[in-house]
Amino acid sequence: MKHYPHHLDLQPAMHAQGTVRLPGSKSISNRILLLAALAQGTTDIHDLLASDDTHVMLMALQKLGIQWEQIGETQQYIVHGSGGMLSVHQADLFMGNAGTAIRPLTAALAAIGGDYTLHGVSRMHERPIGDLVDALNAVGASIEYTGQPGYPPLHIRRGHLHAQRLQVKGSVSSQFLTALLMAAPLMARDQVVTIEVIGELISKPYIEITLNLMRRFGVTVERDGWQSFAIPAGQNYISPGSIHVEGDASSASYFLAAGAIAGGPVRVEGVGRDSIQGDVRFVEALERMGATITMGDNWIEAKSNGVLQAIDADFNHIPDAAMTIAVAALYANGPSTLRNVGSWRVKETDRIAAMATELRKLGAGVEEGADYLRVTPPKQIRSAAIDTYDDHRMAMCFSLATLNGAGRKGNAVRINDPKCVAKTFPEYFDAFASIARNDLF
Numbered sequence: 003m004k005h006y007p008h009h010l011d012l013q014p015a016m017h018a019q020g021t022v023r024l025p026g027s028k029s030i031s032n033r034i035l036l037l038a039a040l041a042q043g044t045t046d047i048h049d050l051l052a053s054d055d056t057h058v059m060l061m062a063l064q065k066l067g068i069q070w071e072q073i074g075e076t077q078q079y080i081v082h083g084s085g086g087m088l089s090v091h092q093a094d095l096f097m098g099n100a101g102t103a104i105r106p107l108t109a110a111l112a113a114i115g116g117d118y119t120l121h122g123v124s125r126m127h128e129r130p131i132g133d134l135v136d137a138l139n140a141v142g143a144s145i146e147y148t149g150q151p152g153y154p155p156l157h158i159r160r161g162h163l164h165a166q167r168l169q170v171k172g173s174v175s176s177q178f179l180t181a182l183l184m185a186a187p188l189m190a191r192d193q194v195v196t197i198e199v200i201g202e203l204i205s206k207p208y209i210e211i212t213l214n215l216m217r218r219f220g221v222t223v224e225r226d227g228w229q230s231f232a233i234p235a236g237q238n239y240i241s242p243g244s245i246h247v248e249g250d251a252s253s254a255s256y257f258l259a260a261g262a263i264a265g266g267p268v269r270v271e272g273v274g275r276d277s278i279q280g281d282v283r284f285v286e287a288l289e290r291m292g293a294t295i296t297m298g299d300n301w302i303e304a305k306s307n308g309v310l311q312a313i314d315a316d317f318n319h320i321p322d323a324a325m326t327i328a329v330a331a332l333y334a335n336g337p338s339t340l341r342n343v344g345s346w347r348v349k350e351t352d353r354i355a356a357m358a359t360e361l362r363k364l365g366a367g368v369e370e371g372a373d374y375l376r377v378t379p380p381k382q383i384r385s386a387a388i389d390t391y392d393d394h395r396m397a398m399c400f401s402l403a404t405l406n407g408a409g410r411k412g413n414a415v416r417i418n419d420p421k422c423v424a425k426t427f428p429e430y431f432d433a434f435a436s437i438a439r440n441d442l443f
């Protein structure tokens with residue numbers, strides 16, 4: 003277990019340069035773990051992410067009777083699939099603050115049936131799950147709230163699913179649709195299952211990850227745009243045998259932004275042109291801000307071209323990586339506006355409020371709306387102690403304020419409670435230190 007201090011003092015850095023090998027994608031890791039557990043056959047997973055979010059998924063699967071082994075100290079795991087039949091019918095599952103664990107598991111366990119309780123850290127109990135529970139209960143699942151209606155903890159009992167046609171709202175989290183899609187083959191084996199999205203769907207590229215991985219496990223989905231998804235009858239998950247987890251594209255954003263702000267080149271290895279993660283499109287935002295991006299099949303590199311250009315854009319498709327843009331905006335030549343990020347309010351913390359408070363400590367002017375943030379860079383970035391709100395991305399993106407950009411000097415930054423990075427990237431600060439340089443070229 004990595005040891006973290008109570009706070010971390012990061013010194014100003016002259017420039018950013020180097021290469022970082024990325025940890026595995028959280029979104030892909032937790033989807034593959036669940037699909038492998040539900041599949042027929044054994045899955046050999048390479049480069050699984052080692053983090054709090056994958057740990058809670060692995061522990062939950064173990065409690066549910068799924069057998070898996072880690073190969074030595076490596077990130078290779080062997081999962082013995084259950085074929086969708088769990089041997090354990092009663093379990094109490096701790097889900098930490100992992101949306102990618104609790105939401106898909108809720109749907110899968112409701113479809114399989116049994117007596118299960120799911121709960122998490124206190125913030126998890128403030129993160130909505132009502133749209134998913136409503137969608138499942140409407141087709142005969144039996145899910146109750148044991149705390150506040152609409153939020154975990156949940157108690158799932160055996161229901162009587164008649165799930166030919168489900169409807170789900172998509173405006174709060176795309177993870178509800180992901181959860182229903184992944185559970186659909188378990189719901190009605192001899193009938194087509196149709197899932198309709200009611201109203202707007204946010205964070206769309208995450209649905210592409212879901213559909214792509216379902217396909218790798220032998221289940222195809224017929225779709226009508228983002229409106230309706232049909233899972234033809236008679237499909238079961240079948241292990242692909244061996245599967246590799248790409249590097250995490252959201253984790254890549256911090257290093258690529260560092261290269262764009264402070265010289266570069268900074269290269270990340272593990273994601274590239276072939277990625278199935280929507281967050282690789284973060285580089286389009288960096289390009290619009292004036293950075294030069296180069297890409298290979300499995301790497302991306304960013305370097306600066308002088309002062310960053312301010313940006314005004316819709317970030318609904320990359321909500322996680324958008325936080326990195328909010329901090330990069332400190333180095334821009336004018337105010338930047340991040341639009342359509344209302345989902346930030348129901349994530350690890352209220353990210354719009356947290357981001358506004360902490361950016362102001364560094365001297366930025368910040369205007370906060372229900373679903374947007376406007377950041378006016380300060381003349382000079384101030385030293386500050388940044389609170390992280392138990393949000394890994396707050397801790398990671400504020401490290402960028404130490405960098406000397408072409409237009410602005412970074413400053414000393416204290417990161418309070420840095421251990422929250424363990425949610426997705428336990429070694430983040432070591433990786434950041436390896437590219438934040440104080441020597442001259």
Ligand SMILES: O=C(O)C1=C[C@@H](OP(=O)(O)O)[C@@H](O)[C@H](O)C1
Pocket residue numbers: 028029030101102174175176177180204205208321322345
């Ligand atoms: O499906 C996924 O893997 C994720 C979907 C996104 O959530 P929302 O759909 O709630 O925006 C994203 O923020 C989260 O980190 C991971």
Ligand SMILES: C=C(OP(=O)(O)O)C(=O)O
Pocket residue numbers: 099100101102322349350395426
């Ligand atoms: C929103 C996030 O996580 P979760 O998967 O718990 O929703 C995140 O990692 O930024």
